Amino acid sequence: MDYKTIESFKEGIIIKEVSNFDPVHIFECGQCFRWDKEENGNYIGVAFDRVIEVEKKGENVVIYNSTEEDFKNIWEDYFDLKRDYGKIKLELGKDPLLQKAVKFGHGIRILRQDPFEITISFIISANNRIPMIKRAIKKISSKWGKIIEYKGKTYYGFPKIEDLKDVSMEEIQDCGVGFRAKYIKDSVDKMYDCLNLSRSTAVVDNLTNIEEKNSEKFNLNYIKSCDDDLCHINLQNFSGIGPKVADCIMLFSMQKYSAFPVDVWVKRAMQHFYLAPDVSLKKIREFGRNKFGDLSGFAQQYLFYYARENNIKVE
Known part of the structure; x- marks a missing residue:
């Protein structure tokens, strides 16, 4: 589990001592479309007929407009907080090529959406x-x-x-x-x-x-x-x-984590790190799934975010 406990306050809840959680990484890694960054740096999103606002404050994460009941019934699973992403990053980081992407997108979590x-x-x-x-x-x-x-x-x-x-x-x-x-x-x-x-x-x-x-x-x-x-x-x-x-x-x-979506950014990342430039999307998918196994989906998110944010190009 990637958090210690939760506390309620007037405007929502505080998730205490959260690991592997960066709102920018989570909401800007291509997996969701209902989250928008506010002027104060917080993110407001809509999911499961609820609106919440998320703020990272040091080691804690504040969810405004939520109750403890909603957290246990919805947001704990939605943010996949029962999973230890540290173990995933440790395993994927054994690959020296992927390690750079994992460090860059260290706060990514794969949302469990409808x-x-x-x-x-x-x-x-x-x-x-x-x-x-x-x-x-x-x-x-x-x-x-x-x-x-x-x-x-x-x-x-x-x-x-x-x-x-x-x-x-x-x-x-x-x-x-x-x-x-x-x-x-x-x-x-x-x-x-x-x-x-x-x-x-x-x-x-x-x-x-x-x-x-x-x-x-x-x-x-x-x-x-x-x-x-x-x-x-x-x-x-x-x-x-x-x-x-x-x-x-x-x-x-x-929650099928052997999935390995290949778009233009993942293709560039895989070509940049692993493969020749002329490899087909189908072969890149097969290569990714074979290489990363049950962690393919997590690897894909780190690669996608790294490639897009760094505007990776293949010569």
């Missing part, structure tokens, strides 16, 4: 820039998500599957997602149909094997329960989800 939100968010992320991704997610949330107030401002939770089931492709497109609107609409429809079919299987005994399998095919809870390789395959049944996006969903919301 699978539906992350699935839609990373469909939006394909061939897209972070400001545009964040803007689109914010528009979708403001139209169909739960209203949340904090410090006189209005925020919005990410909508549920049921909230989007009757939304048209044109309405989704109006949120600035471009050609990805059809992928989002198709994915929501399949998830909702699957959800209804899953409920039916609970009360109807004479469904065929095909119907039972279809009730799981687009069920994110079922996909999350699969082993890592099958999870990766099943996610790609959704429109607009290829290997890289599937890896992101697995890593950032399904």
Whole structure:
């Protein structure tokens, strides 16, 4: 566990003696889109229909607008605070090449985010820039998500599957997602149909094997329960989800830490540290998973953050 204890105060909670936690590293390493840095250096984010503000104060982390109950039920898991990242960094740091990236992003933690939100968010992320991704997610949330107030401002939770089931492709497109609107609409429809079919299987005994399998095919809870390789395959049944996006969903919301998403920055980092410049994305993914094993996802985050922040280029 990477903290000692928690204390309540009027405006929230204090997590005492937190290790391996830097808000800049966590919220700027490409894994989330609902966190924004404030003028005072704090980060305000929306997750699980809550708004919280995070401040690092020496060895402590302050979470404003939270209770001890919310911390135990939501934020302890969300920030993966039960895991000892010191052990992960020690193991990955044995590789002299990776050691530099681990030290640079020493405060990274992989968030445990909501699978539906992350699935839609990373469909939006394909061939897209972070400001545009964040803007689109914010528009979708403001139209169909739960209203949340904090410090006189209005925020919005990410909508549920049921909230989007009757939304048209044109309405989704109006949120600035471009050609990805059809992928989002198709994915929501399949998830909702699957959800209804899953409920039916609970009360109807004479469904065929095909119907039972279809009730799981687009069920994110079922996909999350699969082993890592099958999870990766099943996610790609959704429109607009290829290997890289599937890896992101697995890593950032399904706790599949053998995932190794390869984007332009990871490709540059792997070429810079390990491989020849002409290696394909598929081969880089295979190389990363073989080299880092069950810690591949953690290695990927350190490499991504190091490469992007240092603007690594390959000659």
